[in-house]
Amino acid sequence: MRKLTVIRKRAFASMFDKTWFYLQDDEHGNESIDCTRCRLICELKNGKRQTVEIAEDKLTLFAVSGDFKGINSEHGFAVDKIVIGEGSADVTVTGKRTLNPMQANPFIFERR
DSSP: OEEEEEEEOOOSTTTTSOEEEEEEOTTTOOEEETTEEEEEEEEEOTTOEEEEEEOSSOEEEEEEEESSSGGGOSSOEEEEEEEEOSSSSOEEEEEEEOOOGGGTSOEEEOOO
16 A cells, blocks of 8 residues: 545635545445546645555546535536556645636646
8 A cells, every 4th residue: 555645735716615536446436537436535625635545556536626516516517637657655646726717617736
């Protein structure tokens, strides 16, 4: 097992809204995003971070933003995803919400 740290940087866009993070989980996933079974691992407010344990396999992490309900929203939501390669080293991902009301002020991962 390794640790995944998700950091939501402070941003003016949607500063009072949460962003929901889902991790690919083919066995125990209870949601489907882009035809991938996944499970909720955390909800982050502006400027917060969360650390969870993940498998050493290649996984996809989804960030879901919307109008206070995320993926269960009837008004739409925005999704960004990042692929976490396999390995045993701990992983840190960062990103922030961008100001774009037409796309539910999406969370965008920082790509390195």
